[in-house]
Amino acid sequence: MQCPLAAQRLLTRCSARLGACENAFGLRNAAARALGLPVPRRAASAAASATASADAAAAPGAVPGVPLPRLLPSREPTKKAVGMLQRVPVIPPPAEQLASALKRAARVAPSAAIKNEAEKERNRAARQLDALMKELSSPLTRAVKGFPRPAALHPFEAALLDLTVGAGPYASILGKVDALRKALQEVGKAYANRAAKAANKREATAAAEEGTETLKKVFERGSRAVDDLRRMSRALRSLPHVQPELPTLALVGAPNVGKSSLVQVLSTGTPEVCDYPFTTRSIKMGHFWVDARKHQVTDTPGLLSRADEQRNAMELLTLAALQHLPSSVVFVADLTEGCGTSCADQWAIRAELRQRFPGKVWFDVLSKADLLTDVWELADSPDVAPRHAPRAAAAAAAAASSGAGAAASEAEAAASGSGGGEEGWEERRRAAAAAEVEAGDGGSGGAAPSGSGSEAGARGPEADPVLAFARLPGALRASSLSGEGIEGLKARVMAELARVAAAEQAAAEAEAAAEAEADGEGGEDWEDEEEEWEEGDKGGPV
Numbered sequence: 001m002q003c004p005l006a007a008q009r010l011l012t013r014c015s016a017r018l019g020a021c022e023n024a025f026g027l028r029n030a031a032a033r034a035l036g037l038p039v040p041r042r043a044a045s046a047a048a049s050a051t052a053s054a055d056a057a058a059a060p061g062a063v064p065g066v067p068l069p070r071l072l073p074s075r076e077p078t079k080k081a082v083g084m085l086q087r088v089p090v091i092p093p094p095a096e097q098l099a100s101a102l103k104r105a106a107r108v109a110p111s112a113a114i115k116n117e118a119e120k121e122r123n124r125a126a127r128q129l130d131a132l133m134k135e136l137s138s139p140l141t142r143a144v145k146g147f148p149r150p151a152a153l154h155p156f157e158a159a160l161l162d163l164t165v166g167a168g169p170y171a172s173i174l175g176k177v178d179a180l181r182k183a184l185q186e187v188g189k190a191y192a193n194r195a196a197k198a199a200n201k202r203e204a205t206a207a208a209e210e211g212t213e214t215l216k217k218v219f220e221r222g223s224r225a226v227d228d229l230r231r232m233s234r235a236l237r238s239l240p241h242v243q244p245e246l247p248t249l250a251l252v253g254a255p256n257v258g259k260s261s262l263v264q265v266l267s268t269g270t271p272e273v274c275d276y277p278f279t280t281r282s283i284k285m286g287h288f289w290v291d292a293r294k295h296q297v298t299d300t301p302g303l304l305s306r307a308d309e310q311r312n313a314m315e316l317l318t319l320a321a322l323q324h325l326p327s328s329v330v331f332v333a334d335l336t337e338g339c340g341t342s343c344a345d346q347w348a349i350r351a352e353l354r355q356r357f358p359g360k361v362w363f364d365v366l367s368k369a370d371l372l373t374d375v376w377e378l379a380d381s382p383d384v385a386p387r388h389a390p391r392a393a394a395a396a397a398a399a400a401s402s403g404a405g406a407a408a409s410e411a412e413a414a415a416s417g418s419g420g421g422e423e424g425w426e427e428r429r430r431a432a433a434a435a436e437v438e439a440g441d442g443g444s445g446g447a448a449p450s451g452s453g454s455e456a457g458a459r460g461p462e463a464d465p466v467l468a469f470a471r472l473p474g475a476l477r478a479s480s481l482s483g484e485g486i487e488g489l490k491a492r493v494m495a496e497l498a499r500v501a502a503a504e505q506a507a508a509e510a511e512a513a514a515e516a517e518a519d520g521e522g523g524e525d526w527e528d529e530e531e532e533w534e535e536g537d538k539g540g541p542v
């Protein structure tokens with residue numbers, strides 16, 4: 001039996017952890033009850049508040065008029081913690097865990113004060129079994145607790161978890177390890193009990209031996225789950241350290257178009273290379289500064305042109321990044337087609353993304369420019385007409401009539417090669433891009449080269465996607481290999497992001513000012529409104 005001082009210490013320790021662990025309420029109360037001490041008032045109130053409605057006064061056990069302490073997480077939406085997946089505990093190999101637990105438990109000696117041989121053996125056996133049970137189960141308890149609940153994750157990290165490890169396997173592995181922990185505790189307690197109540201020394205020794213063997217077997221049988229947990233931990237710890245709150249420049253495009261190479265040249269310093277669990281894929285994550293504001297730049301897994309049902313987890317991750325991160329998009333197209341994806345398919349991918357994420361700040365980059373001199377020559381010549389010109393002209397008209405200015409200018413631009421107008425293509429391209437930036441579109445638009453009038457419908461064998469890309473208003477031609485166009489790209493990105501940041505700041509300031517004004521004049525306004533309302537009421541329909 002524990003001495004009162006030890007009991008008091010246990011109670012104090014449980015109290016200290018109260019804020020961190022919900023279970024501590026139960027533990028602290030149980031400890032207090034077991035030791036015949038009064039259940040602490042704060043614990044009682046807090047436990048009550050766990051089940052209480054938002055109205056604290058209505059909570060059972062609450063003292064009327066005395067607000068309950070806010071020890072449990074409130075129902076207000078809390079900011080999701082980020083980076084928890086990359087910080088899950090390191091799990092040692094199960095064989096190592098077992099060997100270490102057996103060694104530590106064997107070192108536990110019986111209480112020195114016991115003189116009777118049988119009593120001494122009972123005490124040794126019970127203490128060693130208890131120690132072995134704890135040495136085996138406690139690391140599992142800590143491990144399981146160190147893995148976050150998916151519901152507590154930022155939506156992008158939840159998607160990251162789901163699309164790499166898988167939400168199902170994640171829950172199942174944690175469940176199995178938790179079950180193993182419980183089994184070890186049950187078996188350990190039962191044998192320790194048996195040893196403590198053994199009739200004689202021989203029985204106590206037998207209980208110790210049998211108990212140790214059984215605990216070993218239980219652990220070994222469950223070691224597959226521990227192995228899985230270990231693999232999962234290694235995988236999660238190697239996940240990309242995306243900071244979901246940081247403005248992000250996401251490089252998007254088909255595989256091998258040159259995204260990673262561009263991250264390299266756009267980053268300040270050396271980008272980090274991160275692996276996606278259970279794949280051979282890795283991405284580059286870098287940073288750069290716009291004025292004093294830190295931004296992250298990252299490539300995303302390559303996208304293919306196909307329906308979502310056919311897309312693999314890596315492609316879906318790209319879509320999740322665009323959906324959940326405050327990202328601006330750099331769409332990278334490789335007109336050499338050396339990447340393995342045709343220009344028509346790259347155009348279709350671009351059109352789909354433009355339609356899915358219409359609000360994004362958007363930059364088009366035509367990569368591997370060092371290999372495309374002939375294409376630039378052709379594209380910049382006003383005499384060369386794209387094969388789909390008549391359809392594109394129709395699209396321009398349709399887009400213009402529907403008010404889609406940016407799309408219209410692009411479609412018009414795509415069609416203009418056939419018109420043979422006096423104005424050169426390059427000038428037209430520049431003018432269209434300037435108009436777009438001026439109109440606040442935030443980047444080049446994306447009409448369909450096939451002339452469907454809709455970005456999503458941008459496909460068709462009749463299209464000339466190489467020329468359509470090459471003539472895309474505002475598209476930047478760059479080569480991370482030769483450095484061509486890289487400075488221009490950086491300048492454009494910086495200017496645009498600075499403009500966006502300034503606009504956001506101005507909007508936030510305007511909102512704050514409006515709120516302050518409303519706060520200051522709230523009373524009067526309300527009265528005025530009431531009067532007006534009454535007036536309006538009398539005067540019939542407003």
Ligand SMILES: Nc1nc2c(ncn2[C@@H]2O[C@H](COP(=O)(O)OP(=O)(O)O)[C@@H](O)[C@H]2O)c(=O)[nH]1
Nearest residue numbers: 255256257258259260261368369371479480481
């Ligand atoms: N000639 C040339 N090759 C490039 C350029 N950028 C990338 N590459 C090559 O294209 C391939 C794919 O590049 P990578 O950056 O890994 O593409 P990602 O899959 O989109 O990230 C690599 O072999 C690169 O060396 C470039 O500007 N010029």
Ligand SMILES: [Mg+2]
Nearest residue numbers: 259260283299
């Ligand atoms: Mg890459």
